[in-house]
Amino acid sequence: MSNEEGYVTADGRKIGGTLMEMKNITLRFGGVKAITDISFDIKEGEIRAIIGPNGAGKSSMLNVISGFYVPQEGEVWFKGAKRPQMRPYQVAQQGIARTFQNIALFEGMSVLDNVMTGRLNYMKSNILHQAMWKGKAEKEEVENREAVEKIIDFLEIQSIRKTPVARLPYGLKKRVELARALAAEPMLLLLDEPMAGMNVEEKEDMSRFILDVNDEFGTTIALIEHDMGVVMDLSDRVVVMDYGKKIGDGTPDEVRSNQDVIDAYLGVSHD
Amino acid sequence: MFYREAGEFKTSYVDDNQTFPIRFDRYRYYFVLFAAFLVIPFAVNDYWVNAVFMPFLIYSIAAIGLNILVGYCGQVSLGTGGFMAVGAYACYKLMTAMPEVNIFFHVLMAGGITAMVGMAFGLPSLRIKGFYLAVATLAAQFFLVWLFNKVPWFYNYSASGQISAPERTVFGIAVTGANTSAWASYMFCLVFVFICGILARNLTRGTQGRKWMAIRDMDIAAEIIGVDPLKSKLSAFAVSSFFIGVSGALFFSVYLGAVEVGEAFGITKSFLVLFMVIIGGLGSIFGSFAGAAFLVLLPVLLKNVLVGMLGWPTDLAAHLEFMIVGAMIIIFLIAEPHGLAQLWRVAKEKLRLWPFPH
Known part of the structure; x- marks a missing residue:
């Protein structure tokens, strides 16, 4: 199934070659091994889920991808080249955007400004242009505003455009955070529990948005999620982690019938 | 009534990005500029x-x-x-x-x-x-x-x-x-x-x-x-x-x-300017002006009131001035921790709907 060249999913979407590859990643915090020798790949255009019980190391894995944590061993390959050690903002400039498990929006700014920050990598005017405003800075502002308005339309948050983020309810904040990540037009979008704490309706909305993003923009998505129903419906391939080790990797159906995975989730009888 | 947005439609992002998007605000800004540049210089001593x-x-x-x-x-x-x-x-x-x-x-x-x-x-x-x-x-x-x-x-x-x-x-x-x-x-x-x-x-x-x-x-x-x-x-x-x-x-x-x-x-200068920023409102250009005005004008006003109007001795007034300014800063920060700029913002939002707030 997972070969170098890509594959065709059950619903007929063509998945391209490898976009990102994690090779034998090991991450330690002092004596604690958060991740032990994990390898997996993410292919262009697919929705890749990382699941596992609490404390399995899923978020740590995402933090390794986005450059927050530097693994002690192993290599991260992106777009066919080994990635040197990078600061998180350099990773962002490479085209990787993410959302956070507990929302990390800029509470003091309006929704529009928050989403506009997602466009930072496309803003090239320097501080003197900014100070003069007329000319380059204003032109750039308008161009990027147009791009941002498309995202705002897409996620149906037009009515709250100028509302300060601090006033929004939880579900909408999650959506604004997705908008900010999308505004960067990333090649790879990392979602850390996009549906945590949502009710069924909000979850359905969010699932629809995730599928639409993948479908319309062709964005590769890697997501962590606890809701098994959602994961199995959304994702093309799933990595299963437990206690920092990889215990399963494959399509949702393969993973579902994997004995190790069942043991990890349901527990093993010790008699 | 005062801040009528009705009838003002922005048709470009440039319009929408203006510093004073509401027409009334814009005119007030021009009026202040006019007064500052063309009236005050001829009237001051x-x-x-x-x-x-x-x-x-x-x-x-x-x-x-x-x-x-x-x-x-x-x-x-x-x-x-x-x-x-x-x-x-x-x-x-x-x-x-x-x-x-x-x-x-x-x-x-x-x-x-x-x-x-x-x-x-x-x-x-x-x-x-x-x-x-x-x-x-x-x-x-x-x-x-x-x-x-x-x-x-x-x-x-x-x-x-x-x-x-x-x-x-x-x-x-x-x-x-x-x-x-x-x-x-x-x-x-x-x-x-x-x-x-x-x-x-x-x-x-x-x-x-x-x-x-x-x-x-x-x-x-x-x-x-x-x-x-x-x-x-x-x-x-x-x-x-x-x-x-x-x-x-x-x-x-x-x-x-x-x-x-x-x-x-x-x-003391460092603290004075920091107080101006806090009282005026963090993260607001208008707040910087408001805070500076508050801390510059308040002592002058107090002095004029205490010495000029009430006829107190100058030294007593000078000492009381410190206490009153200090007390006012404390009272003010308890009442409105986000500063004068926030007061102004709230007032504007109310005025936008006035006289029909619902």
């Missing part, structure tokens, strides 16, 4: 300029500068007095070393030099935050004042250790020195306030401002969307120090004329 307008204008620039650092970028600084001193001494050295250059450029260059010094003292902000950074900037305050006292080169080896501004002219009209007329120094400061206000507004409404605010609100998330924390923090220190340097240069050359560093630019 020495007392008004020296007691009210000049301190207000000069402190406004300093407050804008500090607000960019503290209010927009979230980096607490207690070094304002020290940076104002850098601006003042830089201006003095430039004025005496290059008398042929116009004082206007001296003030700007003094701002530039302060920006560089500010960046150097901003370097610790990459590692430390909050109160610890405040203490680090406090070190800048004491070090800079000490430096200007100890090294005679800075005050051109004058016997008193003071620096005093020689006479300089703009378009043939004296703006510094003893022969300056009130309106000239007022206009000179006003031009700088106007320029600084516009620059600050432009910097804070666009990309740069969003970078600063992102760092302020959540530095981790800011980094993940591509903000380089080193560059944005240092640029905040540079821009902030530029404004503070300009205000220090004006404070020395136009307002005071002669300066002894420990007296004019001591730690």
